[in-house]
Amino acid sequence: MAAEYAVEVEGVVKKFGSLRALDGVTLHVQSGEIYGLLGPNGSGKTTLIRALVGLVRPDSGTVTVLGKRMPDVAVLSRIGYMTQAAALYPDLSVEENVGFFAAINGTQDNVDSALDFVELGTRRRSVVAELSGGMRTRASLACALVNRPRLLLLDEPTVGVDPQLRRQLWDGFHAMADQGTTILVSSHVMDEAERADRLGLILFGRLLAEGTARQLTEQAGVQRLEDAFLKLSEVRS
Amino acid sequence: MNLHRVFAIWRRILAQFRRDRRTLALLFVVPLVILSLLYFLLRGGGSKPTVDIVNEDQGPVAGVIAQALQRGDKLDLHGTSLDTADADLKAGRADAYIYFPGDFSSRAVSGHVIQPEVHLEGSQPGASGAVVGALAQAMQSALSALPAAGPAAAQGAPFRVDVKVSYLYGGPGFDTLDYFGAAFIGLVVFFLVFVVTSVSFLRERSQGTLERLMASPLRRSEIVVGYMAGFATLALLQSVEVIVFGLYVLKIHNSGSVALIFLISLLMAISAVNLGIFLSMFARTEFQAVQFIPLVVVPQVLLSGIIFPIQTEPGWLQVVSRLLPLTYAVSGLRDVMIKGADLAWGSVQLDIAVVLGFTVLLVGAAGATLRRRVA
Numbered sequence: 001m002a003a004e005y006a007v008e009v010e011g012v013v014k015k016f017g018s019l020r021a022l023d024g025v026t027l028h029v030q031s032g033e034i035y036g037l038l039g040p041n042g043s044g045k046t047t048l049i050r051a052l053v054g055l056v057r058p059d060s061g062t063v064t065v066l067g068k069r070m071p072d073v074a075v076l077s078r079i080g081y082m083t084q085a086a087a088l089y090p091d092l093s094v095e096e097n098v099g100f101f102a103a104i105n106g107t108q109d110n111v112d113s114a115l116d117f118v119e120l121g122t123r124r125r126s127v128v129a130e131l132s133g134g135m136r137t138r139a140s141l142a143c144a145l146v147n148r149p150r151l152l153l154l155d156e157p158t159v160g161v162d163p164q165l166r167r168q169l170w171d172g173f174h175a176m177a178d179q180g181t182t183i184l185v186s187s188h189v190m191d192e193a194e195r196a197d198r199l200g201l202i203l204f205g206r207l208l209a210e211g212t213a214r215q216l217t218e219q220a221g222v223q224r225l226e227d228a229f230l231k232l233s234e235v236r237s
Numbered sequence: 238m239n240l241h242r243v244f245a246i247w248r249r250i251l252a253q254f255r256r257d258r259r260t261l262a263l264l265f266v267v268p269l270v271i272l273s274l275l276y277f278l279l280r281g282g283g284s285k286p287t288v289d290i291v292n293e294d295q296g297p298v299a300g301v302i303a304q305a306l307q308r309g310d311k312l313d314l315h316g317t318s319l320d321t322a323d324a325d326l327k328a329g330r331a332d333a334y335i336y337f338p339g340d341f342s343s344r345a346v347s348g349h350v351i352q353p354e355v356h357l358e359g360s361q362p363g364a365s366g367a368v369v370g371a372l373a374q375a376m377q378s379a380l381s382a383l384p385a386a387g388p389a390a391a392q393g394a395p396f397r398v399d400v401k402v403s404y405l406y407g408g409p410g411f412d413t414l415d416y417f418g419a420a421f422i423g424l425v426v427f428f429l430v431f432v433v434t435s436v437s438f439l440r441e442r443s444q445g446t447l448e449r450l451m452a453s454p455l456r457r458s459e460i461v462v463g464y465m466a467g468f469a470t471l472a473l474l475q476s477v478e479v480i481v482f483g484l485y486v487l488k489i490h491n492s493g494s495v496a497l498i499f500l501i502s503l504l505m506a507i508s509a510v511n512l513g514i515f516l517s518m519f520a521r522t523e524f525q526a527v528q529f530i531p532l533v534v535v536p537q538v539l540l541s542g543i544i545f546p547i548q549t550e551p552g553w554l555q556v557v558s559r560l561l562p563l564t565y566a567v568s569g570l571r572d573v574m575i576k577g578a579d580l581a582w583g584s585v586q587l588d589i590a591v592v593l594g595f596t597v598l599l600v601g602a603a604g605a606t607l608r609r610r611v612a
Contacts, residue, residue, distance in 0.1 A: 053452040077454040087445030104453050143449070 005064075006031045006151050006182035007052060012061035014047055014205075021047040022058070023205035029184055029198075034177050036196030037186040038229065044205040045186040046084060049153050052184070053081050066150055077105050080149030084156050086140035090129040094120050094139045097128060098146050105147035114142040117172055119165070133160040141169070152176065154185040158192060170195050190226045199225075203233050263528050271535055277554050278545045285313040286364040289322035289334035296342020298379075302353070303337075305375035312371050326356060326405055332364040333357045335372060351376060351398045359404035360575040361546065362413050369402065406576045411490055418489035419574040420543040422479055422498065423566040427505045428534050430472045432527075434513030438464065439526045442517065457607045461600065465510050472506030473499075492577030497585070498570060504592045505566045511599035518606040537563040562595035 007029035014022040021044050029035040037045050050056040051063050054071030068075040088097050098111050115121045118138035123131070128139060137160055144152065152173075158166045170192075173183050177197075187193050194213045201208040201216070209216055209232050213225050220228035254260055290306070292299050307314060317325070322334035336354040344350050355372060357365045380396055407415065441447040450460055480498055483489045491498070512533070520526040539545070540554065541563035547555055558564050569588030572578035578585045 050452075055448065055451055073454055073456060076452060079452070081449065081452040083445050083448050085445050087449045089446060090444065101449070101453070104450070104455050106454070 004030060006033070006066055007035075007184060008062075008064040009048070009051070010062045010064075012048075012051060012058045012063060014051065014056055014058050020205050022051065024061070025202070025205065025207050026061075027200055027207055027210070029182055031182050032177055032180050034173060034183045034185065034195070034197045036193040036199045037184060037202060038188070038190070038193045038199050039186075039202035040188055043202045045188075045202055046155055047205070048202070049081070049155050049184070049186060052153060053079060077147060078150040080144035080147060080152045082141050082144035082152075082154045082157055084159075086133075086136040088128045088136060088140055088143065091127065093125050093127055094131070094142070095124040097139060098142045101143040102146040107147060110146050110148055114146040117145060118142045119168070134162060134165065137161055138165070138169075150181060152181055152183045154183065156186055156188070158187075158189075166192070190224075190229065194225060201229055201232055208232050259525060259528060263531065267531050267535075271531075271539070274536065274539050274554075277551055278539060278549075285311060286332040286367050287330065288312045288314055288368055289325055289331045290314055290316045291319045291322045291334055291336045292316065293319070293339045294337045294341040295339050296346070298342040298345045298351075299337035299353070302372075302375050302379040305379040306335075306371060309371055309375050309378075311367060311374070322356075326358055329358070331358065332361065333368040335368075345396065349396050351380070351396050352401060354401045354403070356403050357405065359407040359411060360416065360571060362407075362411060362416050365404075365411075369400070372400065373398075406492070407490060411575075414487065415490035415575065416571075417543065418483055418487065419491075419570045420541075420567040422476075422483055423502060423505050423563065423570050424538065424541075424543060425479055426472060426476055426502045427509045427537075427563060427566070429475065430468060430506045430509035431513050431533065432530060433471075434464070434468050434510045435517045435520070435526045435529060436513075436523055438514050438517040439520055439523055443522070451607075457604055460607060461511070461514065461604050464514060464603075465507055465600070468510040468513075469503065469507050472510070473503060476502040476506065489574070491574045493573035494579060497573045497579065501566055501569045501573070501589065501592060504589070504596050505562070508562055508592070508596045508599050511596070511603040514603035515599060515606050537561050540564070541567050543567055562592055565589075565591040565595075 005028050007027070009025055009027040012022050012025045013020065023044075025044070025048060027048075037048065039045050047056055051058055052065055052070065053076060054063075054073075057071065063070040065072075066075050066078055089100070092100070095111065095115065098114055099108065102108050102111055102114075112121070115124055118141050120135065120138055120142060123135065126135075128136060131139065137157065141154070141157060144154070158169060161169065173185070173195075177183055185196060193199055196213075198210065198212055199216060200210045209219060211219065216232070217223060217225060217228045220231040222228050222231060254264075290303055292303060294300065303314075303316075306312060315331075317334075319336065322331065322336070325331035326334055334356050336356065338352075338354070341353070344352060353372065353376075355369060357368060359365060376398060402409070404411070441450075476499055480495065480502070484491050484495070516529050516533070517526055520529065536557075540547075540550070540558045541561050542558065543563075547558045547564065550558060565588040569585055569592065572582060572585050572588065580586065580589075
């Protein structure tokens with residue numbers, strides 16, 4: 001039963017001083033699912049993702065990822081984590097960056113396919129510092145994909161990416177999910193969130209509602225996801 | 238030029254600094270600390286060289302010269318026996334001893350030859366020069382006061398002064414660069430490696446790649462050891478360059494093993510790497526990391542005995558000096574390069590052991606730093 005879930009978060013509380021960054025979050029993501037974590041800036045999305053990779057230790061509650069109670073260093077080789085800002089070595093080429101993140105995961109096989117996935121094959125020898133913002137985001141994504149993760153955590157992955165490439169990336173995410181990769185993607189952009197299989201609305205460190213985009217709009221009795229978010233957050237706060 | 242716009246810039250700069258307490262401290266506290274250190278170093282203790290006087294003279298002449306030395310007050314004098322003086326010199330308790338042999342007076346009277354022996358420790362050119370200079374001055378004033386010698390000198394048979402100088406370490410050609418060069422090899426490696434590591438580790442944090450490393454299967458220890466290996470490789474190459482240039486191009490005196498010089502330099506470099514990682518934890522920007530330079534480097538330059546011998550510091554400051562890793566590296570490098578010390582020397586064993594201890598301590602601190610960042 002437990003193996004059905006790639007991510008299990010049970011009653012997680014994390015306080016930074018008097019701020020409750022996570023205030024009793026319970027959330028389950030099934031294997032092969034694309035789960036969209038939706039909320040405004042400062043709502044706790046990044047803290048939750050950092051808790052999933054063991055970088056945040058909850059004050060209470062438990063985090064289980066791919067069947068392992070976090071923190072667990074060994075399971076991290078099966079997780080891909082793309083941070084909010086493109087985290088790359090600016091003095092290295094795209095290929096060297098991707099190759100490095102492959103090497104620390106103990107592989108060197110997927111550098112080419114990761115570069116192809118983000119369509120940076122032709123820019124592989126470019127030094128990162130010379131790339132545009134969108135290309136850096138793609139290079140950063142390639143670094144998160146290169147270990148062929150079972151669970152892919154994407155913290156606002158398509159910020160600064162043009163609509164055409166954004167669609168391509170989402171097509172790629174769906175293809176990965178079809179092959180069994182679980183994807184958890186955070187966003188504050190509503191139309192992007194609608195591409196996820198299931199959504200969680202997060203505000204002030206609390207999960208307000210969960211469901212498909214349609215379920216959420218029906219629950220709120222509105223047409224658009226954005227309005228649903230506003231209405232549901234009024235009800236709870 | 239619009240004064241309002243200039244004023245806007247002026248006000249913005251002051252407003253920024255008001256929020257940056259650390260920079261304010263750097264601007265207003267650090268100069269006082271550095272000046273105070275200089276005060277204690279330069280005015281604090283007696284920096285007179287310690288000199289043993291061995292007077293075996295059967296006659297009065299040596300006694301007169303010794304009295305003149307005493308009056309001159311340039312040296313810290315102790316009368317003792319030849320054996321004790323020799324032991325003091327070898328143990329580093331004295332900078333020199335001056336030996337007046339038994340026939341000193343009789344040769345002065347009969348042959349008009351003044352022939353004292355000065356045995357210099359030799360590793361500090363400054364002290365050696367002071368001893369020889371003070372002795373020359375004392376002989377000058379003693380000769381003019383000598384009642385027996387006065388008339389003889391007036392008779393046109395001047396004294397021939399023939400000071401026999403011997404060196405325990407170094408030699409007459411041994412100069413200030415030889416003294417400082419040994420220490421600066423350690424300092425240069427430590428300083429540059431520290432700056433480069435702290436800035437590049439801070440960039441690892443600020444560009445977000447550290448977050449990624451932390452979320453990868455890498456263990457903390459692997460990150461620390463990997464960093465150490467990378468920067469130690471650079472430091473090793475730098476040490477080779479510095480040592481080759483210093484020894485073979487600038488011809489800095491070296492009587493010891495080049496391998497030992499490498500060992501000490503490399504240990505300092507590894508300490509510097511880990512100190513850089515450790516301190517980068519306390520900085521958020523590269524600007525702040527650079528501010529650690531005066532804080533970490535300047536006190537070590539002043540207090541580790543590179544410029545001012547530690548023995549001349551006030552007691553409480555000596556305690557501080559003994560807590561600095563560079564103190565031991567400098568002492569070890571000087572022992573090896575100037576005195577030709579090897580691993581059999583107790584002092585070199587101690588220096589290397591302490592530097593190694595600091596290295597282990599800083600490796601631990603760097604590792605703990607990475608752990609603490611994981612909230």
